[in-house]
Structures are given as C-alpha cells and as structure tokens.
Amino acid sequence: MKNLVNKKGNLLNHFLGIYILVVLMMWTKTYITQTTQFDLGVEGGLQQFLLFLNPLGSAMLFLGFSFLFKGKRKYSTLAVIYTLMSILLYANVVYYRFFSDFITLPTIFQTQNFGDLGGSVLSLLKPYDLLFFVDVFVVLYVCFSKRIKKDTSTVGYKKATVVITLALVVSIINLQLAEISRPQLLTRGFDRNYIVKYLGMYNYTIYDSVETIKASSKRALADSSDITEVINYTNSSYAKPNAAYFGVAEGKNVIYLHLESFQSFIINYQLNGEEVTPFLNSLAKDSNTLYFDNFFHQTAQGKTSDAEFMLENSLFGLPQGSAYITKGQNEYQAAPGILKDYGYTSAVFHGNEGSFWNRNVIYKKFGYDHFFDANYYDTSFEDDMAEYGLLDKPFFEQSSALLNTLPQPFYTKVITVGNHYPYKLNQDLATIDKGNTGDASVDNYFQTARYADEAIQQFFNQLKESGLYDNSIIILYGDHYGISENHNEAMEQVIGKEISPYESTNLQRVPLFIHSPGIQGEINHTYGGQIDLLPTVLHLLGINSQNFVQFGTDLLSEQHNEIVSFRNGDFASPEIYSIDEKFYDNKTGLLLDDSQLEKANAIKNEVDYKLHLSDKVVNGDLLRFYTPTGFTRVDPSKYNYTENTYEESN
Ligand code: GP9
Ligand code: MN
Numbered sequence: 001m002k003n004l005v006n007k008k009g010n011l012l013n014h015f016l017g018i019y020i021l022v023v024l025m026m027w028t029k030t031y032i033t034q035t036t037q038f039d040l041g042v043e044g045g046l047q048q049f050l051l052f053l054n055p056l057g058s059a060m061l062f063l064g065f066s067f068l069f070k071g072k073r074k075y076s077t078l079a080v081i082y083t084l085m086s087i088l089l090y091a092n093v094v095y096y097r098f099f100s101d102f103i104t105l106p107t108i109f110q111t112q113n114f115g116d117l118g119g120s121v122l123s124l125l126k127p128y129d130l131l132f133f134v135d136v137f138v139v140l141y142v143c144f145s146k147r148i149k150k151d152t153s154t155v156g157y158k159k160a161t162v163v164i165t166l167a168l169v170v171s172i173i174n175l176q177l178a179e180i181s182r183p184q185l186l187t188r189g190f191d192r193n194y195i196v197k198y199l200g201m202y203n204y205t206i207y208d209s210v211e212t213i214k215a216s217s218k219r220a221l222a223d224s225s226d227i228t229e230v231i232n233y234t235n236s237s238y239a240k241p242n243a244a245y246f247g248v249a250e251g252k253n254v255i256y257l258h259l260e261s262f263q264s265f266i267i268n269y270q271l272n273g274e275e276v277t278p279f280l281n282s283l284a285k286d287s288n289t290l291y292f293d294n295f296f297h298q299t300a301q302g303k304t305s306d307a308e309f310m311l312e313n314s315l316f317g318l319p320q321g322s323a324y325i326t327k328g329q330n331e332y333q334a335a336p337g338i339l340k341d342y343g344y345t346s347a348v349f350h351g352n353e354g355s356f357w358n359r360n361v362i363y364k365k366f367g368y369d370h371f372f373d374a375n376y377y378d379t380s381f382e383d384d385m386a387e388y389g390l391l392d393k394p395f396f397e398q399s400s401a402l403l404n405t406l407p408q409p410f411y412t413k414v415i416t417v418g419n420h421y422p423y424k425l426n427q428d429l430a431t432i433d434k435g436n437t438g439d440a441s442v443d444n445y446f447q448t449a450r451y452a453d454e455a456i457q458q459f460f461n462q463l464k465e466s467g468l469y470d471n472s473i474i475i476l477y478g479d480h481y482g483i484s485e486n487h488n489e490a491m492e493q494v495i496g497k498e499i500s501p502y503e504s505t506n507l508q509r510v511p512l513f514i515h516s517p518g519i520q521g522e523i524n525h526t527y528g529g530q531i532d533l534l535p536t537v538l539h540l541l542g543i544n545s546q547n548f549v550q551f552g553t554d555l556l557s558e559q560h561n562e563i564v565s566f567r568n569g570d571f572a573s574p575e576i577y578s579i580d581e582k583f584y585d586n587k588t589g590l591l592l593d594d595s596q597l598e599k600a601n602a603i604k605n606e607v608d609y610k611l612h613l614s615d616k617v618v619n620g621d622l623l624r625f626y627t628p629t630g631f632t633r634v635d636p637s638k639y640n641y642t643e644n645t646y647e648e649s650n
Pocket of ligand 1: 302305352420
C-alpha cells in the first residue's frame with residue numbers, strides 16, 4: 001500500500017484507479033456475503049456464475065455515478081456510495097438472520113417488523129460483523145487521506161459515459177443470463193431470494209423500490225367512491241345458496257389440499273392399462289365426495305399464487321406478475337379473516353421457504369394465524385427433498401403432527417410440491433412406469449402424480465387415525481396445468497386426440513373434490529373455476545357470502561354462473577368457448593355459428609367487465625374502503641410466523 005501511495009503517477013493518484021480498486025472491493029465483499037450469509041439455493045454452473053457476476057455490474061454502476069461529480073467531490077461521492085451500499089448489505093444480513101428474508105421497502109415503513117426483531121437485534125450481531133466495515137474504512141482512507149495525492153481535474157463527460165455504459169453492459173449481460181436460467185424473472189417475481197440470487201442484493205433493492213412505487217401510485221389514485229360500482233356488481237351477480245347444501249359442513253374443520261400441477265386428464269387415466277392415481281379415482285367416486293369434472297384453473301403468471309389468491313379471496317389474480325408479490329400490502333377479506341369471526345383458527349402448511357411467492361407477508365394480510373413453512377419441517381434428508389421443498393410423503397407425515405396441535409375448528413391449506421415441473425422422481429420411489437411419449441416432462445409426470453396419489457392416501461389415513469377426518473371437510477384442487485402447450489405433441493399421444501385451441505382449453509380443467517363424511521356426493525358437471533371456491537365453501541359452512549366482495553359464485557347454487565373467465569379474457573362455458581378472439585361451439589368444438597355471435601359477444605363483454613372490476617379492487621386496494629357487516633378487519637401485526645414464537649406459545 002505504502003509503495004502505491006508514494007510512487008508518483010501510480011494507480012491511486014488517478015480517480016479511475018481508485019474507482020477500479022473500490023469496485024473490486026465491493027464486488028469481492030458482496031460476493032462473499034451473498035455466498036456465506038444467505039441461503040440462496042444456488043444450483044448448477046450458470047447460477048454459480050451469476051452469483052459471482054451480479055455484484056460487479058451494480059458495483060460498477062452505482063460507484064460509477066461518482067464520475068458525474070467534479071474535483072474532490074467525486075471522491076466524497078464515491079466514499080458515500082460505498083458506505084451506503086455497505087450499510088444496505090449489512091442491514092440485509094442482520095434482517096436475514098432473523099427472518100430468512102430480505103428487507104422490502106414496505107417493511108421499512110412497518111415498524112412491526114422491527115418490533116419483531118425488538119430486543120433480539122443485539123443477539124443477532126456477531127463479533128465478526130466488524131469485517132463488514134473494515135473495507136469501508138479503507139475506502140474512506142483512500143478517498144480522504146491527504147497522503148494520497150488526489151486527481152481533482154474534471155473527469156469529463158466522455159469518461160463518465162464510458163464507465164456507466166460499461167457498467168450497464170455488464171448488468172444487461174447479467175440480466176440476459178438470468179432470464180435464460182429463470183424466464184420471466186422480473187415480470188413474475190417469484191421470490192426475493194431469486195432476485196438476489198440472479199441479480200444481486202443491490203439490483204434487488206432497486207427492483208423492490210420500483211415495484212413498491214408502482215403499487216402505491218395505483219393505490220393512491222383510488223378513492224372510496226370506486227368501491228360502489230364494484231359492490232353493485234357483486235351484489236347483482238350474487239348466487240344464493242342451495243338449501244340442500246347450505247351449512248352441511250357447519251362448524252367442521254376445513255382442510256384444503258393443494259394438488260400441485262394436477263390436471264383433470266390424469267384422473268381415471270390408465271397408463272398401459274394401469275390407473276395412475278387409484279386413490280384419487282376412488283375418492284372421485286366416493287359417496288361422500290362431490291367431484292367436479294368441469295372445473296378449470298384460472299391462473300396466469302402467478303401460477304400457484306394465483307390459484308391461492310382466488311380461493312382465499314374470490315378475486316382474480318393479476319394479468320401480469322403475481323398479486324401475492326405486488327399486492328402484498330393490500331387489505332383483504334380472505335377466508336381466514338372471515339372465518340376468524342366464526343371461531344376458526346387458520347394455518348398453512350408448506351415445505352418450502354416462506355418467502356416464496358411472498359407468502360410470509362401476504363398470509364398475515366389474509367389473517368392466517370400460523371404459517372408452517374420449511375423452517376418447521378425436518379428438511380435435513382436430501383432424499384426427502386424435491387425442487388420446491390419437502391417431498392409429499394415426509395411432508396404429510398410431519399404436517400399431520402403439526403395439524404394435531406391446532407385448536408378446532410380450523411381452516412387450513414396444505415400445499416404439496418412433489419408433482420412439480422420437471423417431475424423428477426428418485427426411481428426408488430416410483431411405483432409406476434414412466435410414460436412413453438419420448439417427452440421427458442410428460443413421461444415423468446405419471447410417476448410424480450402417482451407418488452402424490454399415494455402421499456394423499458397416506459394423509460387421509462393419518463387424518464382417520466387422529467380422528468380429525470370425521471370432523472373435517474377436505475377440499476382437493478389442482479392449482480394449474482402441469483403440462484404446458486409446449487408439450488402438445490406428446491400430450492396428443494397421451495389423450496389420443498389432436499390438440500386444437502378448443503382441446504387445449506379443455507386441458508385446463510383441474511380436479512376439484514369436496515369430501516366430507518356425511519356429505520351427499522356425486523359427479524357434478526357444473527362449469528366453474530377457482531374463483532368460485534370461496535363462496536362455495538362459505539355456504540357449505542353455513543356462512544352467507546352476500547356481503548362480501550367476491551367475483552365467483554357458489555358452485556352448488558342454482559344461480560351459479562357457469563361462465564368460467566380466464567385471466568386473458570377468454571372463457572369456457574357449457575355452450576360456448578372464447579379463445580383468442582374466436583368463439584367455439586362446445587357441442588362440436590368447431591367455430592361458432594354466426595347466429596350465436598351476438599350472444600357470445602355479450603358474454604365476452606361481461607367477462608371483460610368482471611376482470612376489469614376485480615383488477616380495480618386489487619390495484620386500488622379498494623377493500624380498505626369497505627367493511628362488510630360482521631367482518632372484523634384483519635390486523636397483520638398480530639401474526640408472527642417465526643418458529644420460536646410458535647414453540648413458545650404452545
Ligand atoms: C413453491 C410452490 C410452486 O412454493 O408453491 O409454485 P409454482 O411454481 O407452481 O407457481
Ligand atoms: Mn403450482
């Protein structure tokens with residue numbers, strides 16, 4: 001160092017030299033921090049490389065802004081930016097130690113989060129944390145010490161442009177590679193962990209700030225009069241309960257079983273003469289099961305989170321991204337909140353990280369009392385793990401133990417992950433052959449679906465053993481398609497038909513089972529979708545849904561609306577399908593006769609209007625302006641999902 005400082009014209013006497021040194025320091029520190037302090041689940045060479053590369057672009061860019069300043073001020077700007085980046089990094093390290101998550105802009109304004117940290121902040125600090133700031137002192141020294149001769153000339157527009165352009169090039173390469181590894185990373189959001197893994201801590205902060213500002217500006221434009229039109233609509237489209245079913249499950253526990261990537265075609269499907277899902281097939285026929293065979297998923301980019309969003313709220317997911325992520329700060333009147341007024345305890349069980357799909361934030365807004373995420377499960381056996389968390393059998397096994405601790409009646413959702421794309425399964429666990437289409441995802445799907453089927457049967461047995469079964473209503477639903485249109489060629493072999501747009505829409509059916517001992521079962525052919533679940537379930541529990549802003553209607557009601565709206569404005573119905581601006585006759589699968597176009601267009605307008613109103617509620621956070629009679633507004637600050645709290649209170 002001394003040599004460098006003393007030699008005339010050496011690296012440190014040029015601002016560019018100092019900049020390069022400081023960029024290298026920030027790059028190294030951030031890389032080391034990101035690999036040692038966060039559990040980002042980095043897999044494979046490309047992800048490793050991205051984790052290595054991502055701090056470089058942002059270090060070059062942010063620190064590069066100092067080139068825009070003149071004389072000595074560029075040194076002080078460089079030092080200030082370096083210090084701020086270091087503080088941001090360290091703050092996230094400390095926050096992560098407690099929450100296993102990254103700081104979001106709204107959390108900074110919600111004192112509750114820091115309240116959770118409370119007195120424990122000190123215990124989160126470690127002696128070696130000083131190392132996070134050693135480099136800051138070096139940078140301060142280099143930038144301010146009189147012993148290093150400063151280059152106070154004006155940098156010049158050209159040099160600044162070159163530096164910033166180079167920084168942008170590195171960042172763009174980073175983004176492109178991230179898109180290859182995780183398509184639609186920024187539009188869909190997925191998980192804060194992912195943004196940090198692919199784009200780094202600093203870009204994550206920018207991403208989070210932009211999303212927060214976008215959401216809050218839409219929210220700011222809305223006012224209380226906007227809800228009136230919505231309430232007029234939901235009141236007029238309300239379907240009154242069917243007396244034969246209203247209250248048949250009153251006071252019972254609700255157990256939602258989320259069937260990851262299950263499509264209806266797999267139910268009763270035979271592969272080489274063998275049933276793929278024997279347990280679910282028998283459940284569909286069970287005299288205590290209402291099985292819906294014209295039930296569709298209505299999800300878009302938010303996939304699982306869209307499915308959940310609809311069934312909890314009877315509001316549509318958003319056309320882009322996931323409402324779970326971008327609207328995690330809204331007020332909701334979701335099932336857990338509604339049922340709380342009826343004495344229900346609520347919980348979600350999921351063997352993946354709590355931050356995925358922003359669940360750990362939005363569940364509090366829904367009023368969930370407990371969220372048992374991966375932290376509550378033993379995930380130490382590698383063989384037990386699927387790509388998105390614990391495999392279904394150990395997951396159900398461990399979930400049962402947790403479920404038994406809940407006070408009754410409870411409202412719960414158990415989210416499986418085993419049958420998730422790309423449907424890989426350790427062959428020791430496989431009990432059916434792979435398919436034989438030659439398309440790996442499609443062929444593997446049969447094995448993971450079979451595995452899930454066995455796991456569900458195991459869970460039913462556990463419920464019977466614990467006695468919960470007799471007092472529960474169990475609802476199993478497919479969340480979205482598992483096999484996308486990219487696999488149509490193989491799917492044509494599976495279903496033995498050519499896949500036209502009409503058939504492709506038919507494949508968007510997902511299974512829905514409503515099962516409860518004592519309920520009058522049947523195979524129900526009503527057309528419906530995930531948006532209809534909440535009013536259906538409320539009515540089964542004997543709770544009228546009329547006062548709530550819900551866009552679906554009770555599947556069992558005589559007045560149920562059988563137009564299934566898809567998120568892109570397409571629809572399916574018993575008579576007409578609308579796909580990509582074209583109408584099809586559901587009797588023939590062919591283009592609709594001209595004589596029916598007027599009717600089809602009227603339905604299309606109705607669908608568009610409904611989606612528009614739902615988006616208005618979600619984008620404008622309109623439920624904050626309306627409290628239905630008898631509904632107690634949710635106070636998210638009451639909930640804390642970290643493991644320690646649960647253990648203490650039990
Ligand atoms: C992850 C899981 C998967 O926690 O729910 O979500 P998906 O990729 O299906 O939307
Ligand atoms: Mn899913």
